[in-house]
Amino acid sequence: MDLPVEPAMTRPGALTDVSGRLAGRPLEEWNAAYGKVENYFHALRIRNKALLGQLVLRVLERAMKRAPAEPNRSATQIAAEEMDRIVTEWFAEVLQEPPTNADQMLSTRGRLALLLADMPGQWQDQFLRPPPWPEEFVHSMRDAYLRAGPDFQLSKMTARPFDLGPITTLTNLGRIPYLKMAVVWGLFVLLLVALFHFTHSH
Amino acid sequence: MPGAILQSASAPGQSPPLVLAPRPRVHRGGRVFVFYSCAFLMTGFVSMLFADLLWRTGWSASRTLLLVLFVILFLLIAIGCVHGVFGFCLRAFGDRQLITKTDYRSQSLAGTSTALVFPIYNEDIVRVYEGLRATYESLEKTGQLEHFDFFILSDSTDPDKWVEEERRWFELIQELDALGRVYYRRRLDSEGRKSGNVCDFLNTWGRRYRYFLVCDADSVMRGETLVDLVKLMEAHPTVGLVQTVPALVNAESLFGRIQQFANRLYAPLFIAGLNYWALNLGNYWGHNAIIRTEPFMQFCDLPQLPGKKPFGGQILSHDFVEAALLLRANWEVWLAYDLEGSYEEVPQGMIENAQRERRWCQGNLQHGLVLFARGLRGVSRLHLLLGICGYLAGPLWLAFLLTFNWIRWYQKYTGLSNITVHAFTPYLNLSGTAHALLIFTICMAILFLPKVLALIDLAFDGERRRAFGGLARTTVGVVGETIFSTLHAPLLMLWHTRFVVTNLFGASVGWSQQKRGPDGTTWTFAIRRHWGHTLIGLVWGVFMWRLNLYLFWWFTPVFTGMVFSIPLSAWTSRRRLGARARKLGLFLTPEETKPPVELVALRSQMRIHEITDDTTPHRPHAGLAEAILDPYVNAIHVSLLREKQLNPVYAEQLDKLGVGHKEVRGLGEKLLTQGPAQLTAPERLLIMTDARAMVWLHQQLWLRPGETLAPWWRAAIQEYSRRD
Numbered sequence: 005m006d007l008p009v010e011p012a013m014t015r016p017g018a019l020t021d022v023s024g025r026l027a028g029r030p031l032e033e034w035n036a037a038y039g040k041v042e043n044y045f046h047a048l049r050i051r052n053k054a055l056l057g058q059l060v061l062r063v064l065e066r067a068m069k070r071a072p073a074e075p076n077r078s079a080t081q082i083a084a085e086e087m088d089r090i091v092t093e094w095f096a097e098v099l100q101e102p103p104t105n106a107d108q109m110l111s112t113r114g115r116l117a118l119l120l121a122d123m124p125g126q127w128q129d130q131f132l133r134p135p136p137w138p139e140e141f142v143h144s145m146r147d148a149y150l151r152a153g154p155d156f157q158l159s160k161m162t163a164r165p166f167d168l169g170p171i172t173t174l175t176n177l178g179r180i181p182y183l184k185m186a187v188v189w190g191l192f193v194l195l196l197v198a199l200f201h202f203t204h205s206h
Numbered sequence: 207m208p209g210a211i212l213q214s215a216s217a218p219g220q221s222p223p224l225v226l227a228p229r230p231r232v233h234r235g236g237r238v239f240v241f242y243s244c245a246f247l248m249t250g251f252v253s254m255l256f257a258d259l260l261w262r263t264g265w266s267a268s269r270t271l272l273l274v275l276f277v278i279l280f281l282l283i284a285i286g287c288v289h290g291v292f293g294f295c296l297r298a299f300g301d302r303q304l305i306t307k308t309d310y311r312s313q314s315l316a317g318t319s320t321a322l323v324f325p326i327y328n329e330d331i332v333r334v335y336e337g338l339r340a341t342y343e344s345l346e347k348t349g350q351l352e353h354f355d356f357f358i359l360s361d362s363t364d365p366d367k368w369v370e371e372e373r374r375w376f377e378l379i380q381e382l383d384a385l386g387r388v389y390y391r392r393r394l395d396s397e398g399r400k401s402g403n404v405c406d407f408l409n410t411w412g413r414r415y416r417y418f419l420v421c422d423a424d425s426v427m428r429g430e431t432l433v434d435l436v437k438l439m440e441a442h443p444t445v446g447l448v449q450t451v452p453a454l455v456n457a458e459s460l461f462g463r464i465q466q467f468a469n470r471l472y473a474p475l476f477i478a479g480l481n482y483w484a485l486n487l488g489n490y491w492g493h494n495a496i497i498r499t500e501p502f503m504q505f506c507d508l509p510q511l512p513g514k515k516p517f518g519g520q521i522l523s524h525d526f527v528e529a530a531l532l533l534r535a536n537w538e539v540w541l542a543y544d545l546e547g548s549y550e551e552v553p554q555g556m557i558e559n560a561q562r563e564r565r566w567c568q569g570n571l572q573h574g575l576v577l578f579a580r581g582l583r584g585v586s587r588l589h590l591l592l593g594i595c596g597y598l599a600g601p602l603w604l605a606f607l608l609t610f611n612w613i614r615w616y617q618k619y620t621g622l623s624n625i626t627v628h629a630f631t632p633y634l635n636l637s638g639t640a641h642a643l644l645i646f647t648i649c650m651a652i653l654f655l656p657k658v659l660a661l662i663d664l665a666f667d668g669e670r671r672r673a674f675g676g677l678a679r680t681t682v683g684v685v686g687e688t689i690f691s692t693l694h695a696p697l698l699m700l701w702h703t704r705f706v707v708t709n710l711f712g713a714s715v716g717w718s719q720q721k722r723g724p725d726g727t728t729w730t731f732a733i734r735r736h737w738g739h740t741l742i743g744l745v746w747g748v749f750m751w752r753l754n755l756y757l758f759w760w761f762t763p764v765f766t767g768m769v770f771s772i773p774l775s776a777w778t779s780r781r782r783l784g785a786r787a788r789k790l791g792l793f794l795t796p797e798e799t800k801p802p803v804e805l806v807a808l809r810s811q812m813r814i815h816e817i818t819d820d821t822t823p824h825r826p827h828a829g830l831a832e833a834i835l836d837p838y839v840n841a842i843h844v845s846l847l848r849e850k851q852l853n854p855v856y857a858e859q860l861d862k863l864g865v866g867h868k869e870v871r872g873l874g875e876k877l878l879t880q881g882p883a884q885l886t887a888p889e890r891l892l893i894m895t896d897a898r899a900m901v902w903l904h905q906q907l908w909l910r911p912g913e914t915l916a917p918w919w920r921a922a923i924q925e926y927s928r929r930d
Contacts, residue, residue, distance in 0.1 A: 108902060112844045152390050153391055158854070168512065169580055201267055
């Protein structure tokens with residue numbers, strides 16, 4: 005494992021400024037921040053616990069550096085932002101895109117590339133790692149493109165109406181007001197006639 | 207096969223219209239005449255006997271009505287019987303008029319392109335994809351995969367289904383290594399339903415493919431069959447459509463297995479009979495058929511019918527009409543009934559079956575208007591008419607029974623004596639009772655003759671006989687199937703009557719989703735659906751008992767099905783009863799005794815899903831949560847939405863929907879802070895259709911502190927994080 009992670013744990017001075025606090029925040033706050041970052045990496049299917057721990061600590065270290073300058077924001081907020089920044093920067097580097105990510109599409113493309121390159125299955129150790137990356141991994145990431153359909157070849161089918169002849173007139177009968185009511189009355193009259201006929205036919 | 211001359215005449219700026227010269231009709235005309243004349247002869251003879259019987263007991267207006275109903279109903283069963291008889295003869299002596307009898311196997315697939323399309327609408331997606339996988343793998347084995355593309359054409363409106371479709375599609379293409387071979391597309395609206403869905407596919411990609419093959423959600427096709435179908439089309443450039451005859455498979459319940467057994471045993475005879483008179487003017491059943499894209503696109507876009515429902519508006523049962531339109535443009539439509547390797551599934555219970563019948567009934571009645579469309583071929587009108595009669599037979603039978611009951615009741619309560627007079631039947635030397643019995647016997651013979659012929663056909667085919675488990679077991683199966691269909695028929699009569707009447711009055715028959723337990727229809731659901739049938743059966747039974755005890759016994763088959771409809775419906779939907787019957791060797795089909803590779807693969811995959819899939823009920827809006835929370839599902843979803851925007855038609859629709867507008871961001875904010883329940887279903891769908899909103903939501907959900915999110919989201923994140 006060659007991650008440029010210098011876990012805060014290795015520098016006790018940076019860890020505990022006062023008892024029960026880390027980077028000026030209560031331990032619980034960092035615990036919540038840890039949980040949030042861990043959840044996200046877990047969602048990215050980083051299943052190796054050692055690797056997962058290292059990645060989370062790397063994000064937290066950057067968050068801790070920022071924390072004293074932003075006392076009004078929670079550790080979780082700062083850590084989530086740092087996580088987003090680290091991931092986006094890494095995507096930009098791997099995919100050779102400008103790291104602006106103004107509309108978040110870089111992040112989307114990056115996540116899709118991770119999936120298509122099967123990062124969770126084959127390249128977990130390369131995730132967030134600085135270059136150089138294995139050739140195959142880089143190719144898989146950069147060539148990743150999800151094709152949901154072939155190139156369009158647009159055309160327009162046109163329906164030809166049926167010529168129903170005189171039947172068309174019948175279909176327009178429904179527009180006559182009170183037609184249904186008249187039909188029901190007509191049926192009622194027919195019923196009476198039929199009843200009379202059947203009961204008087206002998 | 208008659209040839210046709212392909213002409214082309216192009217107008218500037220338009221694709222050249224395909225015009226085929228009309229083919230001679232004399233040969234087929236003779237066949238239609240002979241075939242239907244047999245049915246008319248039978249009907250004429252028996253109707254005379256029936257009229258004579260009515261005459262003997264005194265003619266009246268109600269007897270005229272009874273005779274008219276009898277003639278129509280008898281004609282319908284006679285047509286069915288003639289199908290069976292002709293089919294039996296053709297199978298016994300050989301049928302040379304088959305599209306597959308031509309030399310087509312030497313054709314090459316080089317240069318051809320075929321799309322297999324799976325239109326789906328809120329389906330059980332696991333089953334759909336596993337069917338697709340089985341077809342794909344089978345095709346792969348033929349070495350001809352490169353000439354085919356697969357399209358999942360979704361019209362799903364349920365967000366959970368939508369997300370599941372996308373996720374499982376990705377898993378499928380990963381597993382099959384089929385990226386760029388198996389595609390997924392979801393429409394933004396479901397205009398035109400299934401035919402609109404296919405039309406949308408054709409408008410987008412149709413011109414890339416020489417042929418397309420429509421599959422149903424439960425279709426499975428053998429690779430060799432697919433290759434054969436393309437070769438058939440290549441060998442016959444004037445053929446617009448070849449329909450296979452899908453075998454019903456994979457049934458587990460008793461009802462499903464009985465239906466599947468009947469289909470596999472009797473259908474070959476009936477279809478051979480159908481092919482006798484239809485020949486190259488065959489029909490289309492909506493799926494498991496290959497279609498030549500160009501003429502279909504030119505001639506088969508369905509127009510709206512004039513007038514209001516039930517006849518006017520959008521054409522619901524599109525398949526018959528599309529075949530009629532192809533035939534009108536002089537393209538041939540064939541039934542390739544001897545091509546094996548085409549499969550579909552059957553409803554597992556009587557109620558599910560009736561639900562399907564309801565949809566078909568609505569569509570078929572609408573064909574009543576199409577019947578009068580100018581320019582259609584006579585044979586097309588015949589196909590349409592037979593479809594309509596299939597549903598009108600129910601109410602007509604009921605009317606026949608009621609009229610008969612009325613006559614008997616009238617006779618009893620007016621005190622009129624039943625004095626028989628002589629008519630021409632004295633030459634037969636029959637008493638009134640014997641006369642009635644003779645007619646009844648003929649009717650039964652006409653009804654059951656095809657079944658007997660199917661058994662004889664089986665007896666002389668050793669391989670097929672073994673595939674059905676032997677002649678003795680098949681005979682027992684036929685007896686069992688006959689008993690069941692006798693009980694089931696009165697229920698279908700009541701259902702069809704209800705469907706027809708409600709449709710004619712322009713109302714749609716409302717029906718909630720089937721409630722299935724782990725082993726079939728639940729008792730409560732069966733009671734809810736059948737209490738009316740039971741009541742009708744009881745009332746009718748008591749009425750007949752009081753009217754005439756002798757008649758009562760003759761009517762028992764009609765009442766029994768109704769009175770016992772609840773247990774009949776519940777029990778026959780049970781898988782364990784289906785399994786028990788199978789263990790006894792009853793209702794076996796060739797696909798059960800010797801399962802084809804595709805079906806074995808499908809079943810084993812489904813079994814794996816049964817064991818491994820998470821069966822815990824999902825919380826509401828689980829699909830929406832997954833599409834926003836899961837980094838990968840979100841990426842797939844957004845990627846598919848972005849691809850949609852490249853299509854100008856979709857881009858316009860997206861704009862109309864309000865995608866990309868500021869309001870969507872506002873709805874997104876509401877979704878995060880108040881939860882999905884506070885949004886309407888269209889609002890949730892709008893958010894899910896907006897790529898930028900979905901990306902933004904994914905980011906915000908993971909960036910924002912929990913306390914700023916709705917409790918629903920906090921719970922969703924917690925639940926999601928615990929997943930492994």
